[in-house]
Amino acid sequence: MNCEWRQKAVLFADDELGHAEQEEVSAHVSRCAECASTVTGQMELKKAVRIAGHRFTAPAGLRANVLAGIPAKPRRRSLWQWVLVPATLLVLAALAFFLLLPQRHNESLLAELVDQHVTTLASQNPVDVISTDHHTVKPWFQGKLPFSFNLPELAGSQFVLLGGKMVYVEQRPGAELLYEIRKHRISIFIFQSRSDDKPVVRPDHPLAFTVETWKQSGLQFSLVTDVSPDDAHRLKSMFEDANKS
Amino acid sequence: MSGLNSKDFEALALPLLDPLYNFARWLCSDPGEAQDLVQETFAKALKNFASFQQGSNFRAWMFTILRNTFLTSRTGLERRNTTQEDEEEFEDLVAGVENPETILIRRADVELVQEAIAKLPPNFRDVLLLADMEEMRYQEIADVLGVPIGTVMSRLARARKQVRECIVVTLGVKQ
Numbered sequence: 001m002n003c004e005w006r007q008k009a010v011l012f013a014d015d016e017l018g019h020a021e022q023e024e025v026s027a028h029v030s031r032c033a034e035c036a037s038t039v040t041g042q043m044e045l046k047k048a049v050r051i052a053g054h055r056f057t058a059p060a061g062l063r064a065n066v067l068a069g070i071p072a073k074p075r076r077r078s079l080w081q082w083v084l085v086p087a088t089l090l091v092l093a094a095l096a097f098f099l100l101l102p103q104r105h106n107e108s109l110l111a112e113l114v115d116q117h118v119t120t121l122a123s124q125n126p127v128d129v130i131s132t133d134h135h136t137v138k139p140w141f142q143g144k145l146p147f148s149f150n151l152p153e154l155a156g157s158q159f160v161l162l163g164g165k166m167v168y169v170e171q172r173p174g175a176e177l178l179y180e181i182r183k184h185r186i187s188i189f190i191f192q193s194r195s196d197d198k199p200v201v202r203p204d205h206p207l208a209f210t211v212e213t214w215k216q217s218g219l220q221f222s223l224v225t226d227v228s229p230d231d232a233h234r235l236k237s238m239f240e241d242a243n244k245s
Numbered sequence: 246m247s248g249l250n251s252k253d254f255e256a257l258a259l260p261l262l263d264p265l266y267n268f269a270r271w272l273c274s275d276p277g278e279a280q281d282l283v284q285e286t287f288a289k290a291l292k293n294f295a296s297f298q299q300g301s302n303f304r305a306w307m308f309t310i311l312r313n314t315f316l317t318s319r320t321g322l323e324r325r326n327t328t329q330e331d332e333e334e335f336e337d338l339v340a341g342v343e344n345p346e347t348i349l350i351r352r353a354d355v356e357l358v359q360e361a362i363a364k365l366p367p368n369f370r371d372v373l374l375l376a377d378m379e380e381m382r383y384q385e386i387a388d389v390l391g392v393p394i395g396t397v398m399s400r401l402a403r404a405r406k407q408v409r410e411c412i413v414v415t416l417g418v419k420q
Contacts, residue, residue, distance in 0.1 A: 069288055
C-alpha cells in the first residue's frame with residue numbers, strides 16, 4: 001500500500017483536482033488496483049456519511065418561527081432608517097401640524113358661517129331688525145358693534161334687504177345682513193378683522209352653498225347663499241363699492 | 246450595498262433550513278438548542294444581509310454564521326475549551342483502503358454510521374459532515390471553519406480513518 005499516487009487518489013475521489021490532473025489520476029486508477037481500492041473505499045464511505053449524516057429534519061415550528069422573523073417588506077437597518085427617517089417624519093408632521101392647523105381653523109369658521117346662514121333661513125324670526133331700508137338697518141347696529149360698515153344702495157338691482165341681526169362667531173360679535181333675490185336669500189356676515197386672521201380657505205370637498213369672503217377697510221366680510229355665483233359676486237361687488245375708504 | 250432585500254433573503258435562505266438544522270443538531274445534540282441556534286443564525290444573517298456580496302457563496306456564508314454562533318454558545322465554548330488536536334500532516338494520514346473494509350462499509354447500516362460519526366471528535370466531525378454530507382469543497386470548508394485548507398484535509402483524513410475503523414471494529418466483533 002505504498003503507491004506514490006495515494007494522496008492524489010484521495011483528492012481525486014473528492015473531486016478536488018484540476019481537470020488535467022483529474023484525467024491523469026483517472027487513467028492511473030484504472031490500472032492500479034491499490035489506488036482503485038482507495039478510491040472505491042472513499043466513495044463508499046462518502047456515500048454512507050452522506051446518507052447517515054442527513055439525520056435530522058427541521059421541525060415545522062422552526063420554519064414558522066424563522067419565517068416570522070423575516071419581514072414581508074424589504075428592510076435595511078441603516079442610519080437612514082433608524083435616525084433620518086423618523087427625524088424627517090417628525091419634522092414633516094410638525095410642519096403639517098402648523099400649516100394645516102390654521103387651514104382647519106378657517107375651514108371650521110366657514111362651516112360655522114354656513115351653519116349660521118342655515119339657522120337664519122330656518123328661523124321664524126330670521127332677523128332682529130326688519131327693514132328693507134338700509135338707512136334703518138345700519139343705525140340699528142350702532143352701539144352694538146365696536147365697528148361700523150356701509151350697506152350698498154340697492155336701487156336699480158334685484159336685491160332686497162330683509163333686515164339684520166347680531167351674531168357671535170368664535171366669541172366675536174358681528175353683523176348678519178339678510179338679502180333676498182328671486183326668493184333666494186343671502187347672508188352677509190361682517191366682523192372686525194384681526195391681525196392674526198388667516199385667509200379663509202375653502203375646504204377640498206364641494207360646498208352646498210356659494211361662499212365669498214374678503215377683507216376690506218379692517219373688516220372681514222363673508223357671504224353665504226344658495227343663489228348663483230354670479231348673483232353672489234354681484235352683491236359682493238356692491239358691498240365692496242359701498243365700503244371703499 | 247448589495248441591493249438585496251428580505252424577499253431575496255427568504256428565497257436564498259429558506260431552502261437551507263433543513264441542512265442548517267441538521268448540522269446544528271450534530272453540533273449541539275439538544276433539539277431545543279439546535280432550534281435556537283438556527284433561529285439566531287437566520288436573524289444574524291438577515292441583519293447582515295446587506296453586507297453579503299451578491300455572487301459569493303451564500304450557503305457557505307450561512308454555515309459560517311451558524312458555526313460562529315454555535316462557538317459563542319455555552320455548548321460551543323465548552324467544546325472550544327476541551328478540543329485538542331494533534332497536528333499531523335495530510336501525507337502521513339492518507340491510508341489506502343483495503344477491499345475488505347469497503348465491503349464492511351457497504352454492509353454497515355445507517356445507525357452504525359451515525360454512531361461512528363457521533364463518536365468523532367467535534368472538529369473532525371464538522372469537517373467530515375461538511376465535506377461528505379454537504380458536499381462542500383475543501384476551500385469552502387476552510388472558509389466556514391476559519392482554518393487553513395491543510396487543516397481541513399488532515400482533519401478529513403483522520404475523520405474518515407476513525408469512522409472506517411469504528412465500523413470495521415463493530416462489524417468485526419459481531420462476526
